[in-house]
Amino acid sequence: MSGAWTVMIPVKPFAEAKSRLEVVGAARVDVARALAFDTIEVATRTSGVERVVVVTADDGIARLLPAGVVLVRERExxxxxxxxxxxxxxxxxRRNRAALPxxxxxLAPTELASALAIAAAVPRAVVADAAGTGSTLVTARAGTVWASAYGSDSFARHRGLGCQPLPVRATSGLRRDLDTPDDFAELLPRAGVRLRGVA
Known part of the structure; x- marks a missing residue:
């Protein structure tokens, strides 16, 4: 049984994504695209990750994905x-699986690698977002049936599914998803090149 991870990244169609970011200077679609591809790129550069899988109903994403990233298409x-x-x-x-928004x-590759190394010791794991109520990383070790419960109060619901909370420091980029204009302003200095390019 391999100790490596497959990271699954669901990508909402860019035209529908990040509706709460309408007030930022860049077009919302550009921001959503930049966020997604920065996250995907980080996952591909993370030690211990053997495969990155992007799942989406967006029609235009395939030609933009980095080499080696697997695309799973949703009908809708x-x-x-x-x-x-x-x-x-x-x-x-048969594979260790992890989900990232x-x-x-x-997010830095070292932060993701550290969390995945800890997650390998438990059947299921979850990382809380900065607010402590939502979830970012969710994992299932090989042999464990996949289950997730993203959305409102997802951290509590993931714990109800048997996910072990991981001890990730509050300042880690793994806990900092970007949902609001305030998030955008705060995280921009730490963000990837693509996101800075649309700011």
Whole structure:
């Protein structure tokens, strides 16, 4: 059984993504695209990650993905948990699986690698967002059936699914998803090149 991870990243169609960012200077679609591709790129550069899987109903994403990233197409966008269930069914039970939201602009490969190393010791794990109520990283070790419960109060719901909270420091980019204009302003200095380019 390999100790390496498959990271699954659900990407909402860019035209529908990040509706709360309308007030930022760049076009919302450009911001959503930059966020997604920065997150994908970080995952591809993370030690211990053997494969990155992007699941989306967006028609234009395939030609933009980095080499080696696997694309799983949804017929239509039906939500993050449905997207992850589809991706997990393609990945199978024999691999360690992890889910990341496509808006972790401040994430560093070392932060993700550290969390995944800890997650390998438990069947399921979860990392809380900065507010402590939502979830960013969710994992399932090989042999464990995939389950996720993103959305409102997802951290508590993931714990109800048996996910062990991981001890990730509050300042880690793994806890800092970007949802609001305030998030955008705060995280921009730490964000990837693509996101800075649309600011």
């Amino acid at each position: 966008a039906t939500g993050i948990d449905a997207a992850l269930a589809l991706a997990a069914s393609r990945v199978g039970l 496509a808006d972790l602009a401040a």
